[in-house]
Every structure is written in C-alpha cells, then in structure tokens.
Amino acid sequence: MAEIDGGWFFDRLDDRGQSLRALSRFLGKDASAISRTFSGKRRMTMEEAVEIASFIGVPVTEVMQHAGITRDGEELGAKILLSATIGEDGEVRPLAEPQPLPQPVLDKARLAIGAARSRTVIAAQVRATGGPLSIWDDTVLLFAPGDSVEPGAIGVLSICGLRDGRHMLGKLERARKTGEARVILPAGAAEEALLATATPVLALIP
Numbered sequence: 001m002a003e004i005d006g007g008w009f010f011d012r013l014d015d016r017g018q019s020l021r022a023l024s025r026f027l028g029k030d031a032s033a034i035s036r037t038f039s040g041k042r043r044m045t046m047e048e049a050v051e052i053a054s055f056i057g058v059p060v061t062e063v064m065q066h067a068g069i070t071r072d073g074e075e076l077g078a079k080i081l082l083s084a085t086i087g088e089d090g091e092v093r094p095l096a097e098p099q100p101l102p103q104p105v106l107d108k109a110r111l112a113i114g115a116a117r118s119r120t121v122i123a124a125q126v127r128a129t130g131g132p133l134s135i136w137d138d139t140v141l142l143f144a145p146g147d148s149v150e151p152g153a154i155g156v157l158s159i160c161g162l163r164d165g166r167h168m169l170g171k172l173e174r175a176r177k178t179g180e181a182r183v184i185l186p187a188g189a190a191e192e193a194l195l196a197t198a199t200p201v202l203a204l205i206p
Contacts, residue, residue, distance in 0.1 A: 003040055004038060004039075004040045004067050005066040005068075006038035008066040009052070009056075009066065010038070020034060020038075023052065023056075026051070027055075044063075044069060046069065049067055050063075059094040060098060065120050080142065082099045082123045082124075082125060082140070083124065084122065084124040084125075086124050086125070086128070086133065088127075088129070088131040089186075090133065090185050091167065092124055092166075092167035092168065109123065109203065109205055112203035113203055120144060121143070122142070123140050124140070124141045125138065125141075126138065126139045133169075138206075139205065142201065142203045142205065143159045143199050143202055148197060149198040150198060150200065153172050153199055153200045154172050155171070156171065156200050156201070158172045159201065160181070160197070163179065163194040168183065168185065169186060169201075170186065170191075171183070172184075179195050180195075181194070181195045
C-alpha cells in the first residue's frame, strides 16, 4: 500500500476552517479511526475518499492520490480515469465516482500524454449541447492536477482552480505569484480571478 500524505489532508481541513472532529462527525466515524487513517495505520476506503472529497471540496482523484488508494492493484497514476465533466459554462465538476475510459479513448490518451504518463492524469469530458464548447461535446480533456499556478499554464488552455473552490476551463492570459490572474473563459469574456492552481490541458481526445 502506498503511503498516505496525512499532512495534505490536515492542510485541506485548515483551508476550509474545519477540524478532524468535524470531518469524523460528517463521516459518522470515530475521530481516532480517521486519525489512524491519516497516519497510515488504517487504509482509507473508496467510499470514505468520495465523502472526504465532498467535505474538503476537492476532486476525489486528489484524495485518492494523496491517500495512496489503488485500483485493481495498480497505483492511480498508472491509470487515467474519467473524473470530471466540463459544462457549457466551462466549469469543471468532479464526478462522485471516477470511471474507466473506454479502451479506444484510453489508448489514444496514453499515446497523447507521452512523457507526462508518470504523473497522475485526470480525464474530464465536455458535455455541452450549446454555447462555444458545443463543438467539443463528448471530447475528453486530459490534465495533471497541481497545487500551484504552473508557469506552463500561461497562454494556453488550462484548468484554473479558483480560490472560491471552483475549477474552470480557460486560457490563462496572465498570472501573478499572489494569485491575481486574467482568464479568458470559453465564451470569450475575460475575467479577473484569484487563482489557487492552474495546470495546462495536456491533450484533447475527440
């Protein structure tokens, strides 16, 4: 079993102004059990990962990554899971339960990401029957989750994590180290935003 990054979970709880005890109440479990999980003495279940993701406001794939959760004996990084959808407004919404990609799409995805395969890669499917993203309806976008605004995200199509918890698809026009950024949204409007993260889209699979 891969080691859990307990510090990451406590940092996310602090970010939300929450405590281990509050999380335990949310999960309906004893605080000592959750403490043992975060210290690596107890394995986190997939059900717990989904609930914890909801509580701390992050995609379940991030929780899986930091919890060392495996699927079918493989590390998460060895697979590309469909973990989110992108709506007509460009907002990235995590799925409650990641799903395997169809094999033909998975094959194309592995070929497309090349050297990035060693990183955890998330797949998000565009679901837009109207608006500017409708031309990409059903297209799968691949990106690697990050914990900062990556320099490589500036000037390209990226997944932008806003400090209010939302994730948006957009072109990052500029960004400062303090988080102030200008993002061009799919509809073409420019928005001044406070970013927590930004990671470039690695590939689009029609």
